[in-house]
Amino acid sequence: RIQTKMMNEDDDVDKLTYNSGDKWERIVLTDDIYGTVFQWAHSDAPSAYVRKIQCWENYNVITLVPPEEALLDPTITNRDGQAIMDHQDIMSAQKMVYEDKIQWFRNTCNQLRVEEDRCSLRIRRDSILTGTLEFVMPLSRNDLQKPWDIKIVGDEADGKDALGKWLELVIEEMINPDLGLWKPDGLEQMVTINSSSEKDCPGPWDHLIYYRCFGRVLGKALFDGQQVNCRFSSLLYKHLLGWPIVLDDMSDSNYFNFLKSLKDLGAGIDHLGLNFAATSATSDGPDVDVNEKNLPDYIDACLKYQTYARQESQLNAIILGFFDVMSETLLSIFDYRELEKLTCAPANTKRSSYSRTFSKVQIEEEANSFELIAKECLAQEGKMAFETDPAPLSMYVSRVLWPRSMHDFIVGLRVDCIHDQSQKQWFVGSVIDIIYTEEKYVYDERINTAKVKVHFDSYSSKWDQIYSIDDFYNSRLSPLYTHSLEPKPNKFTVHFRGTNAKSKSLYLFGQPLNVSCKSEWSVAKAGAFILKQISNALEVFHFKSPSEKTLSPIERVIGERSMRQTREMLSSIIEELVNTDCKYISSAIESGEPHTSLAQQLASIADSLSRKMNDVLPLLPFEIRVTPAQLPLGSNRKEAVFPFLLDRSIGNYITNKYSLVLHWREERDF
Numbered sequence: 001r002i003q004t005k006m007m008n009e010d011d012d013v014d015k016l017t018y019n020s021g022d023k024w025e026r027i028v029l030t031d032d033i034y035g036t037v038f039q040w041a042h043s044d045a046p047s048a049y050v051r052k053i054q055c056w057e058n059y060n061v062i063t064l065v066p067p068e069e070a071l072l073d074p075t076i077t078n079r080d081g082q083a084i085m086d087h088q089d090i091m092s093a094q095k096m097v098y099e100d101k102i103q104w105f106r107n108t109c110n111q112l113r114v115e116e117d118r119c120s121l122r123i124r125r126d127s128i129l130t131g132t133l134e135f136v137m138p139l140s141r142n143d144l145q146k147p148w149d150i151k152i153v154g155d156e157a158d159g160k161d162a163l164g165k166w167l168e169l170v171i172e173e174m175i176n177p178d179l180g181l182w183k184p185d186g187l188e189q190m191v192t193i194n195s196s197s198e199k200d201c202p203g204p205w206d207h208l209i210y211y212r213c214f215g216r217v218l219g220k221a222l223f224d225g226q227q228v229n230c231r232f233s234s235l236l237y238k239h240l241l242g243w244p245i246v247l248d249d250m251s252d253s254n255y256f257n258f259l260k261s262l263k264d265l266g267a268g269i270d271h272l273g274l275n276f277a278a279t280s281a282t283s284d285g286p287d288v289d290v291n292e293k294n295l296p297d298y299i300d301a302c303l304k305y306q307t308y309a310r311q312e313s314q315l316n317a318i319i320l321g322f323f324d325v326m327s328e329t330l331l332s333i334f335d336y337r338e339l340e341k342l343t344c345a346p347a348n349t350k351r352s353s354y355s356r357t358f359s360k361v362q363i364e365e366e367a368n369s370f371e372l373i374a375k376e377c378l379a380q381e382g383k384m385a386f387e388t389d390p391a392p393l394s395m396y397v398s399r400v401l402w403p404r405s406m407h408d409f410i411v412g413l414r415v416d417c418i419h420d421q422s423q424k425q426w427f428v429g430s431v432i433d434i435i436y437t438e439e440k441y442v443y444d445e446r447i448n449t450a451k452v453k454v455h456f457d458s459y460s461s462k463w464d465q466i467y468s469i470d471d472f473y474n475s476r477l478s479p480l481y482t483h484s485l486e487p488k489p490n491k492f493t494v495h496f497r498g499t500n501a502k503s504k505s506l507y508l509f510g511q512p513l514n515v516s517c518k519s520e521w522s523v524a525k526a527g528a529f530i531l532k533q534i535s536n537a538l539e540v541f542h543f544k545s546p547s548e549k550t551l552s553p554i555e556r557v558i559g560e561r562s563m564r565q566t567r568e569m570l571s572s573i574i575e576e577l578v579n580t581d582c583k584y585i586s587s588a589i590e591s592g593e594p595h596t597s598l599a600q601q602l603a604s605i606a607d608s609l610s611r612k613m614n615d616v617l618p619l620l621p622f623e624i625r626v627t628p629a630q631l632p633l634g635s636n637r638k639e640a641v642f643p644f645l646l647d648r649s650i651g652n653y654i655t656n657k658y659s660l661v662l663h664w665r666e667e668r669d670f
Contacts, residue, residue: 013027013028014027014028014087014091015027015028015041015091016038016090016091016094016332016333017094017095018094018335019335020335020336020337022246022248023042023043023044024040024041024042024067024243024244025040025041025042026038026039026040026041026072026332027039027041028074028087028091029071034071036074036086036087037071037072037073037074038071038072038073038074038087038090038332039068039070039071039072040067040068040070040244041067041068042067042244046246046247047246047247047296047299047300047303048066048067048244048245048246049064049065049066049067049244049245049300049303049304049308050064050065050066050067050069050070050242050243050244050245051063051064051070051239051242051308051315051319052064052065052069052070052242053242053319053320053323053328060320060323062315062316062319062320064304064308067244070242070244072242072328072329072332073329074086074087074090074329074332075087075329076089076090076108076112076327076329076330078111078112079112079114079141079142084108084111084112085108085329085330090329090332090333093105093333094332094333096333098338098341101333101334101338102342104333105330105333105334105342106225108330109223109224109225109330112145112223112327112330113145113146113147113223114142114143114145114146115146115147117146118146118147118148118149119139119143119146119147119148119149120148120149120150120151121135121148121149121150121151121166122150122151122153123135123150123151123152123153123166124152124153125152125153125169128152128166128169128170128173129170129173129174129179132166132170132213132217133205133209133210133213136213136216136217136220137209137212137213137216139216141324141325144216144219144220144223144324144325145223145325148163148220148224150162150163150166152165152166152169163224163226164226167217167221167226167228168228168229170217171217171228171229171230172229174210174213174214174217175191175230178202179201179202179210180194180196180197180199180200180201180202180207181193181194181197181201181207181210181211181214181314182194190230190231190232190233191230191231191232192232192233193236193311193314193315193318194314195310195311195314197211197314198313207314208313208314208317209317211314211317211318211321212317212318212320212321213321214317214318214321215317215318215319215320215321215322215323215324216321216322216324216325217321218318218321218322218343219321219322219323219324219325219326220325221343222325222326222342222343223325223326227342227343227344228343228344229485230344231340231344232340232344234249234336234337234340235249235307236315236318237336237337237339237340237343238336239308239315239319240318240319240322240331240339241331241332241334241335241336241339242328243335243336245303245307245308246303247259247260247299247303249303249307250303250306250307259299259302259303262295262298262299263295263299265292266292267291267292269290269291269292269295270289270291270292274289274290274298275288275289275290276288276290276298276301386528386529386532389518390518390520390521390525391481391486391518391520393520393585394414394480394481394520394649395479395480395481396589397414397585397588397589398413398414398415398479398480398481399479399480400588400589401413401588401598402479403472407450409431409434409450409452410431410598410599410602411431411432411433411434411599411647412430412431412432412602412646412647412648413430413431414428414429414430414480414520414649414652415428415429415430415431415454415477415478415479415480416428416429416477416478416479416480416481416482416483416484417429417454417456417465417467417471417476417477417478418476419456419463419465420465421463426478426482426483426484427456427457427459427484428456428457428480428481428484428487428651428652429454429455429456429457429652430454430455430457430647430648430649430652431452431453431454432453432454432455432464432648433452433453434450434451434452434453435450435451435452435453435466436450450469451466451467451468451469452466452467452477453465453466453467454466454467454477455652456652457487457519457649457651457652458487458651458655458656459655460655460657486519486520487519487651488519489516489517489518489519490516490517490518490519490526490650490651490654490656491514491515491516491517491656492514492515492629492654492656492658492659492660493512493513493514493515493629493632493659493660494512494513494514494515494530494533494534494659494660494661494662495508495512495632495659495660495661495662496508496509496510496512496542496661496662496664497509497632497633497661497662497663497664498663498664498666498667499663499664499667500667501667504667506633506634507633508632508633509542510539510541510542511537512632513533513534513537515529515530515533515660517529517530517650518650519649519650519651520649520651521649521650522581522584522645522646522647522648522649522650523642523643523644523645523646523648523649523650523653524577524580524581524609524644524645524646525577525578525581525650526650527577527624527642527644528573528574528577528578528581530624530642530660531570531573531574531577532570532574534570534662535566535567535570535571535574538563538566538567539563540556540559540560540563541559542559542563542664543558543559543562543563543566543621562621566620566621569616569619569620570620572616573613573616573617576609576612577609577644580605580608580609580646581646583605584602584605584606584646587601587602587605588602602646602647605646606645606646606647609644609646610644613644621664621665621666622662622663622664622665623641623662623663623665624641624642624660624661624662624663625639625640625641625642625660625661625663626639626640626641626642626654626658626659626660627639627658627659627660627661628657628658628659629656629657629658629659632659632661634661639661639663642660
């Protein structure tokens with residue numbers, strides 16, 4: 001038996017050190033029997049288990065072993081058996097920042113891809129699941145790694161768009177509760193494996209064939225750089241990675257607290273009448289009573305049963321299907337949180353109709369659950385202004401400020417709502433106006449009533465909708481991302497544009513910028529990020545010449561001075577925007593609830609920023625304007641000046657149909 005490796009911080013060994021927070025590491029182990037392998041190690045050596053895939057001649061078997069026995073070959077080979085990566089390559093990649101890891105991962109997948117020919121899938125949308133099973137299940141590993149040409153009859157998408165559309169439709173069919181494979185977990189807004197799928201799945205195929213196909217589809221998505229529009233439990237990602245499972249992985253359940261309490265009973269545990277009948281992972285047999293001596297074995301047996309054995313056949317099918325496509329060694333550069341981030345799309349797609357609605361108590365409970373992470377994000381805003389994910393902050397603020405009545409709505413509140421044109425689909429939006437009336441009487445008493453106007457992310461203003469008190473009480477409005485998923489970042493182009501002094505015609509010059517903003521940033525915060533990118537991209541010729549080559553010496557001197565002054569002004573504006581945005585969010589969080597004085601306070605912060613921007617923006621040599629993406633040279637319609645708003649998110653303000661132009665104020669002769 002392989003000995004457990006105890007890791008100390010000063011151990012000088014080659015290892016993969018993860019940022020998952022649970023202290024698990026993989027060390028490089030070399031001996032005469034196994035050669036060079038990765039082996040799990042931990043500074044405290046807690047009780048844990050790992051799923052291990054054992055490869056036989058014609059099939060694979062999954063068993064549960066102690067972490068130190070879950071050895072992993074650190075070599076990645078192509079289909080000809082040639083090694084293309086070894087443990088040194090894996091270690092180098094694992095130390096990269098997350099974005100570089102993804103790029104390395106994509107490049108390695110491309111090296112493994114079989115490019116000689118392609119697989120073609122022609123499938124009808126109304127039989128997407130049946131057609132997928134018939135196509136995917138007979139494929140070999142080489143076929144699964146080939147590029148696929150997909151044609152969905154009745155859909156115009158092609159290429160990568162068709163692959164993404166196919167994935168979206170297939171996953172939606174597979175996680176549909178009517179199929180009996182997955183159960184929605186409303187509290188966590190994710191799906192979990194249905195342990196009763198054998199009897200709940202209506203067929204026509206065996207439930208394990210569906211799960212095996214699901215694993216292959218998930219593996220294909222990851223291999224081809226796609227993401228899926230649903231979330232799974234962290235346990236599934238850990239099992240996919242072969243990550244050690246410990247008792248704390250059950251910490252979200254009452255069962256965890258029960259097992260922890262048993263350790264304090266001592267000899268008194270004999271009086272509880274517990275036995276191993278509720279587990280299937282003990283060599284002593286299910287009729288053995290639990291006592292102080294065998295309590296650790298009982299807890300281990302319960303851990304294995306609750307986190308694996310009760311869904312063993314389903315998990316095995318998913319894992320084996322997943323690795324019909326993927327390389328287990330290739331994924332060892334990621335921890336389970338990174339794998340979730342890589343797999344789960346933050347796309348703004350609809351939730352299925354089985355998503356929950358929120359009660360006021362649930363809203364308060366969820367706000368409490370978001371509080372810590374939201375405040376941690378806010379604390380980092382000054383140091384990492386554009387690095388932190390704004391979604392937790394937005395979700396928390398939406399719940400903290402969720403109104404108790406229609407009168408408590410605040411302009412800028414982020415919401416999920418059902419649109420009249422789609423009675424089942426939820427959309428993300430922002431409250432942009434509050435309309436008060438005095439037309440309603442209750443028990444002969446006239447009272448003020450209110451309606452709210454909502455503008456939807458990624459849609460034009462013609463789709464804006466007004467919601468009444470009835471919509472509010474009928475749960476047609478819910479806190480942000482109750483039913484929807486986080487949207488993708490907003491991507492648009494920034495053009496440099498000038499005016500010819502003689503002809504007065506507009507022209508573009510320099511290289512345009514491609515900017516990607518996190519959709520939950522306020523327009524002000526996104527504006528700060530855009531200005532930062534602009535500052536980095538400024539060249540001397542932007543100020544005095546159509547190109548670098550035509551600059552005269554005097555023009556270069558003047559241009560350098562102008563560029564330096566502009567960058568200094570931009571730096572000051574960026575700092576003001578970031579700090580004010582942070583102050584705006586802090587005020588909302590610290591208030592703890594919506595009220596009139598808060599609305600006035602937020603409006604005061606926004607007005608103060610607006611006045612400052614009105615004073616300093618005209619000092620810049622250019623004006624930032626919003627223009628149709630296809631018409632960067634302008635149209636007959638008057639262009640809007642980019643507003644630095646605090647009460648609108650960038651995802652709610654601008655769509656991919658628009659771009660930005662830096663319109664130079666000074667007219668030139670070229």
